Amino acid sequence: MPTLDFSHLTTDQRLDLIAELCDSIDHDAVPLTEAQIAELDRRLVMLDAEPGEGRDAFEALIDLRRRHA
Numbered sequence: 001m002p003t004l005d006f007s008h009l010t011t012d013q014r015l016d017l018i019a020e021l022c023d024s025i026d027h028d029a030v031p032l033t034e035a036q037i038a039e040l041d042r043r044l045v046m047l048d049a050e051p052g053e054g055r056d057a058f059e060a061l062i063d064l065r066r067r068h069a
Helices: 011-023 034-049 057-067
Strands: none
Touching: none
């Protein structure tokens, strides 16, 4: 496969392209590793044990973006 030149794209355009590529993948076609499955299981156990704990994912992302802007 030939190398593609993305140097003409801005950083934001490159990030948008990455997001579009990731969104185009059939996630069911990419199997999880045993470690990923174990981590998801661990988190589900924690969620079941303390359902009121944790943060909304969108709020966490907003906070991260504010801190790193």
